[in-house]
Amino acid sequence: MRINIYYGGRGIMGDPTLFVLSKMQSVFDELNVKTERYDLHDEKRNIISLPSTLNDVDGVILATTVEWYGVGGYMAEFLDACWFYGNKEKISNIYMCPIVMSTTYGERQGQLTLESAWDMLGGKTICGLTGYVKDSISFEMNTNYISTIEKTAENFYRNVSRRAQVLPASNQEVKAMVAASEVIKFTPQETEQLSKYASDENYVQTQKEDIKHLTDHFKSLLKYDGLGEEDAAIDKFKKRFAGKKGADVSYKFEVKEFNKPISVEIKDTTLSCTNLPLESPQVVCHISKDKLMSILEGEGTFREAFMAGDMQVKGDFAMLKELDELFPTAAEPLKMV
Structure with a gap:
């Protein structure tokens, strides 16, 4: 007994x-x-x-x-x-x-x-x-x-x-x-396994993080008209692009919340903005998702973000000023010259 x-x-x-x-x-x-x-x-x-x-x-x-x-x-x-x-x-x-x-x-x-x-x-x-x-x-x-x-x-x-x-x-x-x-309906073995998972704090914490990630993802879909955050950022780059004759620059934006970096290539008045890998970009920008989206929505400039320490830049610093000219924050885009 x-x-x-x-x-x-x-x-x-x-x-x-x-x-x-x-x-x-x-x-x-x-x-x-x-x-x-x-x-x-x-x-x-x-x-x-x-x-x-x-x-x-x-x-x-x-x-x-x-x-x-x-x-x-x-x-x-x-x-x-x-x-x-x-x-x-x-x-x-x-x-x-x-x-x-x-x-x-x-x-x-x-x-x-x-x-x-x-x-x-x-x-x-x-x-x-x-x-x-x-x-x-x-x-x-x-x-x-x-x-x-x-x-x-x-x-x-x-x-x-x-x-x-x-x-x-x-x-x-x-x-x-x-x-x-x-x-x-669970089998006795499944019930026992489930109870072990539920008592594992590391497992529970991982599940909470996954749920938060999914929640943020679906919130972004609602916020950006059905687009994911990465696609929404690319779309905003394209809408804000002003163009500049004679421009020949490339940028890579490393956003820690995004799975892939955003690659921006500009030749004259043509813009290529994707999340495909970019070989040897002239400028690499490290920036948070919230700061990038706020700039693309017209709240501040890339130069201001750099001066405030919200963006780290590697490469040709002269291209930083040109970045604000190519993607102006004014209500009306800059005229192409």
Whole structure:
């Protein structure tokens, strides 16, 4: 037999729930029951993956301490993870014993919370143990209390080993009628893998960055009439181009937010502006997307951006002034000469 213990308290010295669990574990050891305890306050970064530990157990003990109100955040988070990522078919065959000790008011409500949650998950609930502890030392020295704790452990062992029949609970019927939200069906292996991904902070951060990238992309499509930001920048270069006879220059704009640089080639009054590679450009400009778009929209000049440090230039600096002449910021483009 295998029993897992999930402790949702803070693990502080004098916590009566820890004393109860130690006595119950001693009984299980004498009965050759394999037990494993998970202190949720130590597993807080991995709580979302813990439902996978339920797959091979016969019984579980959900234990917590009421210090203010309710069963505590760690236990609530664990139960949430069981609902979203747990294997409901496995849980339906698992017996649960609630242990709720209180140093204030509310141990009975805490027990009811754990029982109701386990019923909603489809599991089987067996008699638990609740108590109010005002003085932890006197509680631990009381032999009658210790006897009660040990008998609770023995009764739980008997019920699990005999696969005791549990009467149906209305919570499960309510779940079938009103809580049957449509969810994607996962195999147990997929569920376990998903819970591991969800608990991996690096993976979650990468997903958030990808979502932000996609969000920015679609925002740009809306902002620039269906064009992507790179295409919108190229389009603005073409619209602002004034042309200049005798001009023979080439620029490459390295924009860190763009996947490819923008290549600008000008011969007389002809402009070639693409995101294709440009060999040996005369000037290379490093500039941010926001600054480039603001200049192309008529807010400032390339020379001003360079003087303010918003644009770094490599190559022939004399071409910088000519850049503003070729792409003027005035409302009316410069006349070709």
